[in-house]
Amino acid sequence: MNYKIITFIAVLAISTSASTAMAQETMRNTNGRASNTPMMQIRTDLRTEIEARKASSTARLAEIKAQAEARKASSTAARVEMQRSLAKRKAEQTARVFAATVKRLEGIITRLESRIEKVKVAGGDTLRPEAFVEEAKNHLSEAKTSIALFASIDFSGDKAQENFEKVRETATIAKGHIKEAHRSLMEALRALGSIRAEIQRSATSTATTTEE
Secondary structure (H helix, E strand, O other), X not given: OHHHHHHHHHHHHHHHHHHHHHHHXXXXXXXXXXXXXXXXXXXXXXXXXXXXXXXXXXHHHHHHHHHHHHHHHHHHHHHHHHHHHHHHHHHHHHXXXXXXXXXXXXXXXXXXXXXXXXXXXXOOOOHHHHHHHHHHHHHHHHHHHHHHHHHXXXXXXOOHHHHHHHHXXXXXXXXXXXXXXXXXXXXXHHHHHHHHHHHHHHHHHHHHHHHO
């Protein structure tokens, strides 16, 4: 009987010791997992933060790039518009200068025609100077047509060189006609001068003959 009691107590002690050991191991494992959980969470949070920063940085770079492209487009548009404005002002200024030149030459024609008429009344042959004056009128008429084209030049092109080239082409044509008109008027003036000189010589010769 005593042997059975002692055996039972021994088995109970061993079982209790094993249970205690298992409980302690379970607690250690649980505590280990509990202690590892904050570290894992921190790593997760850090990875999340890094990814968030990367996403934010990528978005920021995209925004900066978009802003730069917008500024570039705006700058290009402003430059093109400024070049168009310059070409247009150049055309307007050139047209004003040429128009003023044509007006002055027309004034010269008016005075020259008055002198031609006087010479004609005096008996001079004014056919040649009148022909030169007519040439000058024709050239001035062509010049006016070219000058009018300045107002209709299309400045919608994006290339400044093309816009300025349009102005130069029109100006060259107008300038050529004005130059020819001036040349014709100079020829008319020389021809008229020769006729007047001839009339004066004839008048002097007649006066001398009369006196004799």
